[in-house]
Amino acid sequence: MDLDPEAECKLLLKLFKNVKNVKEIKDQLIKGELKCCIMKPTLILDPIQVVVAANKALVNEKLTTKTIYTEILFNLSPTKNISKSLQTFGIDEKDENLLVITLLKEGDKEDTDLFKKIDGEEVSLDKLKNYADMNLIKRTYKIADKETNVTPILNSLVSRIATKDFLSF
Amino acid sequence: MKNFELIKQGAEAKLYKGIYLGQSTIAKERFIKNYRHPSLDTNLTKERIKAESRALMRCKIAGIRTPAIYLVDFKRRTIFMEYLEYSKTAKDFIEDYTKLGLIKELSQFFYEIGNLLGKLHENNIIHGDLTSSNILVVNKNNEHNYDSLSELDLVAIDFGLAHIESNTEDKGVDLYVLERALLSTHSVAEEIFPKILEGYKKQYKNGSREVFLKYEDVKARGRKRTMVG
Numbered sequence: 001m002d003l004d005p006e007a008e009c010k011l012l013l014k015l016f017k018n019v020k021n022v023k024e025i026k027d028q029l030i031k032g033e034l035k036c037c038i039m040k041p042t043l044i045l046d047p048i049q050v051v052v053a054a055n056k057a058l059v060n061e062k063l064t065t066k067t068i069y070t071e072i073l074f075n076l077s078p079t080k081n082i083s084k085s086l087q088t089f090g091i092d093e094k095d096e097n098l099l100v101i102t103l104l105k106e107g108d109k110e111d112t113d114l115f116k117k118i119d120g121e122e123v124s125l126d127k128l129k130n131y132a133d134m135n136l137i138k139r140t141y142k143i144a145d146k147e148t149n150v151t152p153i154l155n156s157l158v159s160r161i162a163t164k165d166f167l168s169f
Numbered sequence: 170m171k172n173f174e175l176i177k178q179g180a181e182a183k184l185y186k187g188i189y190l191g192q193s194t195i196a197k198e199r200f201i202k203n204y205r206h207p208s209l210d211t212n213l214t215k216e217r218i219k220a221e222s223r224a225l226m227r228c229k230i231a232g233i234r235t236p237a238i239y240l241v242d243f244k245r246r247t248i249f250m251e252y253l254e255y256s257k258t259a260k261d262f263i264e265d266y267t268k269l270g271l272i273k274e275l276s277q278f279f280y281e282i283g284n285l286l287g288k289l290h291e292n293n294i295i296h297g298d299l300t301s302s303n304i305l306v307v308n309k310n311n312e313h314n315y316d317s318l319s320e321l322d323l324v325a326i327d328f329g330l331a332h333i334e335s336n337t338e339d340k341g342v343d344l345y346v347l348e349r350a351l352l353s354t355h356s357v358a359e360e361i362f363p364k365i366l367e368g369y370k371k372q373y374k375n376g377s378r379e380v381f382l383k384y385e386d387v388k389a390r391g392r393k394r395t396m397v398g
């Protein structure tokens with residue numbers, strides 16, 4: 001997926017279901033052995049949410065968190081609390097479905113070693129919205145019916161992601 | 170800017186249209202004012218961009234549709250936002266109906282514009298530049314068809330001069346600015362403005378009376394000014 005030309009890279013998203021080794025993957029993530037961002041698909045209605053969050057992380061000069069990948073998770077979250085953001089959007093041991101986000105530099109091939117470590121079935125990204133929990137999304141991003149009655153939900157989501165560093169909701 | 174074409178050069182900003190993050194996008198870039206000290210200019214621009222974004226967000230929360238925001242880039246002094254492809258300005262919409270002699274059929278439409286403005290002010294959002302070009306009429310089904318009111322949404326744009334303010338003076342001025350803009354744009358303005366005020370009143374139940382008084386005040390002052398000047 002295309003990002004800002006200044007970012008000089010592209011975004012690759014993959015969705016997996018029935019993943020058997022989530023604990024193992026989570027441990028490797030914490031140790032910094034995996035160059036990616038792995039998250040719960042329940043809070044993502046459409047890839048554009050991730051695109052806007054990642055793009056912002058890449059365009060900004062300074063990061064609020066340690067790596068570009070934690071920054072994507074942080075940017076996705078509507079709060080400014082880092083650990084809460086990572087907890088809400090990151091994975092738990094009891095999760096079975098994973099959304100994996102990697103950044104590809106010009107000419108890079110996708111990291112097949114990374115994806116081989118995930119013991120689960122890959123699902124087409126078109127199915128992403130079937131894994132989303134609409135009520136949880138509205139609650140997490142604090143979107144009331146008054147808003148969804150007139151504004152498309154993706155508009156509400158990406159706009160919050162784009163502005164949360166200087167606005168509070 | 171790569172992949173963008175200039176569509177409008179305003180007083181404060183340049184407007185570009187293009188594809189960004191795979192979306193049809195408007196990039197609104199505020200330009201550098203050379204008569205200002207550079208660091209002052211950077212700060213003022215940053216504050217204006219924040220105020221514009223804040224107003225766009227506050228509208229959504231208040232139940233007023235505004236373009237989606239894709240990126241706020243202080244370094245490039247630019248807000249990247251949704252381009253509403255299937256839209257025309259309320260200005261063009263009104264003119265089309267006027268030409269066909271069908272303006273009478275738009276009562277409900279003006280009433281809804283009034284509702285929108287009532288919601289704005291109820292939430293202390295002052296637009297600062299209310300005109301019929303700063304409201305878009307958007308087709309809900311992604312097609313270029315503007316014949317049926319029930320298939321249309323209103324989207325408020327251009328919050329470049331917006332601010333948050335609870336006093337009635339600014340709200341009165343907002344209405345006055347709109348009236349002046351309508352009078353200079355539409356031959357049918359005298360017919361439509363009262364309908365807008367009606368919708369405004371209906372929406373903004375416990376504030377419109379005071380705002381109307383202020384508006385009359387502002388109008389009287391305006392008249393005096395034009396008589397003298």
Ligand SMILES: Nc1ncnc2c1ncn2[C@@H]1O[C@H](COP(=O)(O)OP(=O)(O)OP(=O)(O)O)[C@@H](O)[C@H]1O
Nearest residue numbers: 177179180195236251252253256258302303326327
């Ligand atoms: N998000 C959008 N989607 C579609 N069209 C838009 C959008 N934003 C602006 N436009 C078009 O561009 C015109 C000018 O935009 P805008 O009002 O934001 O700029 P401006 O420089 O303040 O112009 P003005 O001085 O005329 O108010 C609008 O009247 C509308 O026709």
Ligand SMILES: [Mg+2]
Nearest residue numbers: 302303326327
């Ligand atoms: Mg305008």
